[in-house]
Amino acid sequence: MKDLSFKIEEVPQEWLALGGRALTSTIVAAEVDPECHPLGPNNKMVFAPGMLSGTPAANSGRNSLGGKSPLTGGIKESNVGGTSAQIFAKLGVKALIIDGLPEDDSTFYHLHVTKEKVVINKVPELVGKNNFEVIDTMMAKYNNKVAVMSIGRAGEMKMLISNISVKDPEGKIRSHGRGGMGAVMGSKKIKVITVDAENYKEATIIDKEKFTKANKVFAKSLIDHPVSGQALSAFGTNVLVNILNEAGGLPSKNFRLGNSENAEAISGETMAENIKARNGKTTHGCHAGCVIQCSQVYNDNKSEYLTSGFEYETIWAFGANAGIKDLDIIAKIDHVMDDIGVDSIETGVTFALAVDAGIIDYGDGNAVYKILTEDVANGTPLGRVIGSGTGNLGKLYGLVRVPVVKNQGIPAYDPRAVKGQGVTYATTPMGADHTAGYAVATNILKVGGFVDPLKKDGQIELSRNLQIASTFIDSTGMCVFVAFATLDNPDSMPALVEMINARFGSNVTVDEMMQLGAKILKMEREFNKNAGFTNAHDRLPEFMKYEELPPHNVIWDFTNEEIDSFWNF
């Protein structure tokens, strides 16, 4: 961005077999000074489609974004559905790397990526616009299939809760949500990136027959599994509200309780009833080729569109943790968060803490909506306070009960009552992140066996195995939900690896791919170490060590030594 130039480079031999998280983390580790300011000239943004993105592989449409996070101060990989992964892959682009800050920073820029070049133009007319308008403008300018990655007003203002919006197949929004990467895009003065692959049909596949055969086995494993094949499509990710509430691990009132009095009102079952009664869509894929279809279209009681991609994490954060009982208000909040471009998890956890700070009343969804549209969108002091995320809000208001790890807000599973998930939150180099090693699967859903969520036994090993596997899965372009099948169906993971071999003409084993996952995970931790992280950052908030969580009245009882043993591999 410094001089608004671009360069097309051959991919170094040693990076050829990588994709997604494996590639973004490798490039960030190789090229970004871990001590750099995340919003300064020396940070980079690295977009990379997964190894299988752009192929017909089921659920392979996720794109990874890497860089140094301004929220955590550590390495970040955040992957997203939508159309960008497939379009990059069809162009044969392994990664888009953006560095520097523009010398002329008087306005924002638009990057248009095609097979041959990157065109960089000033777009003063888009400054201050939000994501839906930007996406519509880009579709009108190019075509309906163009990939669009944009930031809203929050990203322009470099807020730490800002995300990067990615157009889905219907022109709606999926997000590179966590870690404040919208602020990095804002620091580089990039309002929108478009990628056009109109004349390119599919990513290359060396052995198509082998690929198709493996893909059938793999897709079947997803469809056959009760979680990915039934529960997620029937109720969306929001099926988890009732499940976690029953397990006593649904964090409520800013992590004071493990049950919510709002559970039924905000549950996946209630949501599905609303959707059916209001002519919405209960199933919907965030990217082409998804066979799970956990997304949906949610309308209001006049059957007018409210939002889509209405996820458990969002509904939990505002519904249970901040106490907003009305799904429709949460849906309105969800839509405006997409539009101004903020991470719905970080934002929701921040608003729940804002109740403790005395900024809003518990359950007041209208106040949340007003603050988002009037304060966050306009960058008032209050908007900046909320826009700084959970950890910083806690610092500003002198709060102690602040649910963050590495300054990133803790998602929708209380670590005291879902201890495997707690190990993941504590140890992942990403900061508190539920997808990094989704131990909820084995702790609560009894996928991949069962490890008692309330006991410490086996949790370290569970989280470690899941984090290693997830690091690999995040490199394939696959959605995290393929893990249910790979954990329970012995044919699933070999089929996934077989597709990689078929695509690249390689001959890797499942074990070798797990070794790749472990290597990348350790590389990410090494980056963080050089950025100033130690074992002391692999900790849950101190209050969880002495404050019991009802109804099981459990505390976080791992010793530091136990947690630190996570890295013994």
Next chain:
Amino acid sequence: MKDLSFKIEEVPQEWLALGGRALTSTIVAAEVDPECHPLGPNNKMVFAPGMLSGTPAANSGRNSLGGKSPLTGGIKESNVGGTSAQIFAKLGVKALIIDGLPEDDSTFYHLHVTKEKVVINKVPELVGKNNFEVIDTMMAKYNNKVAVMSIGRAGEMKMLISNISVKDPEGKIRSHGRGGMGAVMGSKKIKVITVDAENYKEATIIDKEKFTKANKVFAKSLIDHPVSGQALSAFGTNVLVNILNEAGGLPSKNFRLGNSENAEAISGETMAENIKARNGKTTHGCHAGCVIQCSQVYNDNKSEYLTSGFEYETIWAFGANAGIKDLDIIAKIDHVMDDIGVDSIETGVTFALAVDAGIIDYGDGNAVYKILTEDVANGTPLGRVIGSGTGNLGKLYGLVRVPVVKNQGIPAYDPRAVKGQGVTYATTPMGADHTAGYAVATNILKVGGFVDPLKKDGQIELSRNLQIASTFIDSTGMCVFVAFATLDNPDSMPALVEMINARFGSNVTVDEMMQLGAKILKMEREFNKNAGFTNAHDRLPEFMKYEELPPHNVIWDFTNEEIDSFWNF
């Protein structure tokens, strides 16, 4: 504070010879979990008078406060003049240690310390009051000599810029300024601590004759030195404005320039003229027994009192760095900062950054005054933003040019142009702190020899020697300005150590006291290491590595390896 109880304990043998910083850091390292939340139940506040406090030793009236800093997240020692050190010492109190949080936190408490006990009472009538009123109330309740340590509204709200105010001999205010320790006192719900030593005259001295003789030599060394004996008493610490401006190391416009167009208007010379013309006092001691008298009383142009203890750092921060040209407005700001209880360095550096954030205009002193009195004092969102300090303001507004080390604002000497001072900022466990190893002495004032401020040669060793000596001096109860004499006059340091021997009947050498300084410094670093600090935290802000500072057009050019070699001792 948990159950509002107190306990008088014998001092363990191994702590008997310690005082001030050596004692507070030793107790904090022994008793505070480095991973604890600074505002939670497991942090402690440790007040300890210096080894010589309460004796007639010249300039020995400083009291140390230790704990885990909520601003830096590391160990903190902040020492202060006023009357508290001498009164603790006269009572024979080696340290006052405060732990826990009160179970009943519905209001604030008053701790009254006497020889026999600590009386703890609720003081709802003092909640929301500021420091001058609290001090006046306590003097009326007890006597004019009672020691008072209080927090203003900023401390009640646990703001990270809040400090702890200490009554000086005239009922004015000195401060445990840096590190946000007022927020720790606020977290423990303590509004005010009083210490009464009415019937106790002097700390015990084993060999009075030897003591008196050594004190004469020591006091003479202070008075004979041109800096401590003449410059500081004639112009106050503010003598440094013109000196640093000439040296090109006076940070201006948020560390963009090394000279200020306001230098003459805000200089010590101008200040002294105003004081004389307006019937103020050019000399004044912050504690009884001070022979340097660098403080003063500053009146407005109607000869009405404006402020006292009007220091270079404050005047620089608002005058040069934030561009306020009018000393009288800065004096008004200084007074209100004392009253609401905020650190004048952190607050000033934050306001200079607030210009970059677009919150105030450069040089607008009235806007600063308004924000302090209306927003900070009342905890509005804007008040919370400013109240969170420089580093957090930078995070909220996505700023890159943020002058902090370990999240603490950098004081009044640009490290690029006063490189020895930069080494101190980078390496001291305290966060950016000018008193931790005042290399300005040798870089600029040519005290203790001369090390060229613009070159790297010799700076690491200079800062190391100064930090070790300062750690010892901070343990004696002596003010940092005794260092000028100890650096230049070979009789000075031996006389200081001789007073310690005379007081305690010990037989320690100067070398042994330097070893003590080194040991405490390493102990502090070890605490920080266990709290999550690494070499990566011993860094100046990245922008100083690539942005040249006029007029010398110098950058911060130390390598990481050079800085890390500081700890090779």
